[in-house]
Amino acid sequence: MSIKPKFPTSSSTTPEHSAAFFKALGHPSRLMILALLRQKSQHGEELAKRLNLSPATVSHHMNLLTEQNLVTAQKDQYWQVYSLNEKALQGSVLALIPVLIEEKQKYSEQEKILHAFFKDGRLVKFPSQIKKQRIVLEKLIEAFEFDRTYTELEVNRVLVEFNEDVATLRRMMVTEGLMVRSNSIYQRVRDETSTKIL
Numbered sequence: 001m002s003i004k005p006k007f008p009t010s011s012s013t014t015p016e017h018s019a020a021f022f023k024a025l026g027h028p029s030r031l032m033i034l035a036l037l038r039q040k041s042q043h044g045e046e047l048a049k050r051l052n053l054s055p056a057t058v059s060h061h062m063n064l065l066t067e068q069n070l071v072t073a074q075k076d077q078y079w080q081v082y083s084l085n086e087k088a089l090q091g092s093v094l095a096l097i098p099v100l101i102e103e104k105q106k107y108s109e110q111e112k113i114l115h116a117f118f119k120d121g122r123l124v125k126f127p128s129q130i131k132k133q134r135i136v137l138e139k140l141i142e143a144f145e146f147d148r149t150y151t152e153l154e155v156n157r158v159l160v161e162f163n164e165d166v167a168t169l170r171r172m173m174v175t176e177g178l179m180v181r182s183n184s185i186y187q188r189v190r191d192e193t194s195t196k197i198l
Contacts, residue, residue, distance in 0.1 A: 024068040029053065030061050034084060037071060043079035110135050123163040134176060140169060141178045144188040152184045 024030060032051055036042060042050075048058040062082060065071040069088045074081050113135050117127055123140070127133050143158050144150065150158075152170070159166040170186075173179045179186050 021068050024064045024070055027061070029057075030065060033058070033061055033065065033082075034070065034089075037082055037084035038086075041081050041083040043076070043081050045079070047082070114139055121162070123169075126163075126165075126168070133172065137169075137173055137176050137178055141173060141188060144179070146188050146190050148187070150186045152186065155179075155186050 025034075029051060033047055036047060036050060044055060044058050044062060047053075047062075048055045051058070062071060062073070062080075066073055066082075069085050072083050072085050074083070113127070113132050117123060117125055117132070117136055118139070123136065127136060140159065140162055143161075144155075155170055156166040159169045163169060170179075174181050174186075178189055180189055
């Protein structure tokens with residue numbers, strides 16, 4: 001027997017039903033759960049571990065999702081295994097679910113690195129690993145506009161808001177190709193292959 005999707009339509013549901021449906025989708029953690037289940041069916045403990053949530057919190061989210069038929073549950077020995085009910089997610093609603101969970105994980109890693117080296121917006125120390133250096137420098141370069149040039153003094157004034165060692169930061173941004181320098185004039189690089197002031 002097939003499960004009839006609860007996707008709200010003007011002819012078959014009340015505003016209250018529609019509100020409940022979108023409430024189930026209206027939380028970042030529940031969208032992440034749907035994204036993970038879109039990859040494969042998983043049990044609640046596995047979801048809790050991957051999302052860094054307590055099992056009780058995941059259980060609460062799953063209750064809301066299963067009530068709207070967005071997720072189906074099936075007992076497997078000691079585990080409750082959840083699967084995404086894609087029939088309940090049609091058209092534009094399906095587009096609300098992140099497809100590339102790897103991108104979220106990538107940004108989470110960057111956030112952890114930035115949190116480790118920045119405190120209250122200040123760069124408290126410069127990482128020794130090249131990969132982490134790049135992430136820090138890419139954060140700093142966001143303080144500069146693309147379509148304007150800066151004197152060395154102006155660059156220093158921006159960088160000193162992050163850290164006093166402006167000479168090192170300035171040099172590293174040029175070395176990493178994030179800025180170009182010509183006659184003590186600096187510009188943020190839009191295309192990292194550029195070698196001259198645009």
